[in-house]
Amino acid sequence: MDEQAKTIRVACIGLGPRGLGQMKELLNVPGVGVCAVCDQCEDRALEGAAAVEERTAQRPAIYTDYRRLLKKEGESLDAVLCCTTWITHSRIAVDAMRAGCHVAAEVGGAASMGECWELVRASEETGKFCMLLENCCYDRNEMALFHMQRQGLFGEVVHCEGGYRHDLREEIAFGRENRHGRLANFIHRNGELYPTHQLGPIAKLLGINRGNRFLTVSSIAGKARGLHEYIQTQPRLEYLKNQVFNEGDVVDTTITCANGETIHLVHDCSLPRPYSRGYALQGTRGIYQEAPFGNAIFIEGLLGKKEGWDHSWEKFDDHREKFEHPLWARYLDEGVHFGGHGGMDFLVLSAFVDAVLCGATPPIDVYDTAAWMSVTALSEQSVALGGAPVPVPDFTNGRWIDREPFRRGIYCLEDVCGECFLESNLKN
């Protein structure tokens, strides 16, 4: 890529509130031009175009049909940012890769195993990549913990926990009013609908698809009462007052890994509660746990010995700086863009742009994308079978067995990163 080409041409598909926000954040990343926008709702497409114009003084092409966009613009595009619904983003990603574009896909689980395989095949056949925009991989805490784990501070990791525990009753129940896709999913589906926020960082920590892989998914869903009770308190939702919801209020999922680790996930979005991703990781030397009044850490012999009692929690925040990930150290130094979710949206988009600019494999590749997303479809199968474990396909077709950790650049999610970071600094 010559000097002149160091701006990538991107089309943004899906411009609801999240898509619009991600597009604006993307425009904060150096080297990005948005030349086309698309949403099936014309008002959203127009709003997106206006936002681009306001920022860049260039009016992008406007579409309400992504197929038309790909047909007309595909050849001149480098990449597509796809922020449509959970049940549409995969097919759009596949079509975009086949039209010659790299894809950044907003998160969401898979509706079928077929769509996961199609993503993999499209990427392998076209040489284009599909990167799930799992922003939580770039969260400051998650990265510091990753950094600590790679330095051996937790010993051998044997168990991780995570969840998406977020009171979304209003967003779900008013889905028709606010054009949000969750409502129909909660009415019809039952499973771990939104696994990747904590599963992404955990998968990277455990080396999934690079010497490790998910083996089985087991899910159990409890009863669904939260939305029904909520709806009775909302006069505007009279038309939903007898609606039956299939999605259990709390869905427990356990994933086993080839190297013997277990991952426990909880999906919990239809009950009143404070937000939590419930991250915990446990190894032979220590433990970290997200907690209501301060995230907690205990590392045997290092953190947690006080007043004669050698098993005390310490506040992670009191120690985080010591273990700061190099990427975050630099980011804090340069000034964090707090636009989206404490800065992690900017980082995950930067990682994507960096990969497109360099034509290199992104830190979250299509095998990661497929494996993480597949947990949703598999968990629905397991729930339907009363919690029976179902096997996770090996999307790498055996390559996971000897794939090395992928070390490249400051956005790398494989290794301690001190080295990558230095290399990258020398390069810049």
Place this chain on the structure above:
Amino acid sequence: MDEQAKTIRVACIGLGPRGLGQMKELLNVPGVGVCAVCDQCEDRALEGAAAVEERTAQRPAIYTDYRRLLKKEGESLDAVLCCTTWITHSRIAVDAMRAGCHVAAEVGGAASMGECWELVRASEETGKFCMLLENCCYDRNEMALFHMQRQGLFGEVVHCEGGYRHDLREEIAFGRENRHGRLANFIHRNGELYPTHQLGPIAKLLGINRGNRFLTVSSIAGKARGLHEYIQTQPRLEYLKNQVFNEGDVVDTTITCANGETIHLVHDCSLPRPYSRGYALQGTRGIYQEAPFGNAIFIEGLLGKKEGWDHSWEKFDDHREKFEHPLWARYLDEGVHFGGHGGMDFLVLSAFVDAVLCGATPPIDVYDTAAWMSVTALSEQSVALGGAPVPVPDFTNGRWIDREPFRRGIYCLEDVCGECFLESNLKN
């Protein structure tokens, strides 16, 4: 029972550290005489006898064979306190009931489904009861939460969590040296070996065996590394340095209930960590969560609305007094016996003695005992099947369907207890 008979005659079987402690605590309960002690280790039996003599000036009969004890003393005994190992206490309990004694059994899971059924049959056929001494049912927090739930503060409860997360590496690994039974269990078994501490209070909360029941148990065990690593650091344990342990460091178990609730349990005793029982309960109006820097509560519209943000955790301790269970209110008023585990050992033993004195069903009956203990054997089956759900038998043979909550006395674990408490106060 006439006035003169208001002392019950008890034999204590199993006098390791826990058995000795429980026997001493039992002697704090008014109306108890210990007339016989038994341990297969003679030194422990003698130590137990000395403890009784020191406290009561009466030397009890001493046995090293519980069968001989039951044969010689059975007819004159009211009850047996059984604190032997996990894999012996059921058979002793069965023999004791058949010898005419009520039984208080220290906690521990079942090794087989057969032994659960034997407990139930022995109790039904003899009219003697078998009460699992699940002290956590009488913990101050658990009782306050129970009280709150019965008053509807959490709305409809849909999900509970609990665990036994306790670094027992030293106790387990030095099992030969300290004559502790856990070592052999961790070498040979793999499952939820110690479920009842949190499952007991949860089962009471959910009305198990009285209009609700456990349906399935699904368990997944991760790899076993904690004990092996620990043993390498202990020169005295050279003989164990190549020992393979079957028990996974972390075992995740999910239990489904007839009324749609789910219960998630974690067994986690062979990694370095601070102690936790990980209690959480979640309903349509609120949530409670045990947490490292203060137990946390959120009740929609009541607790947790501050500074414009209506989803904040509050510290449970700041509110506990408002929701104190009547039994604990009285206990605090009278002065807590902190001898065992913050007072709850005294309460669970008092509940047992109260039931024996009154000849009434105890608050934890044989169906509770069997159902709670069965989770261990069922979880081993599920682990062996890769996490497949296995059905929980109905030990009541259908009686659970219309069994009413059991309301009697201040130790009742079924209802709000305000009423029972008043009745009981009027009686005393």
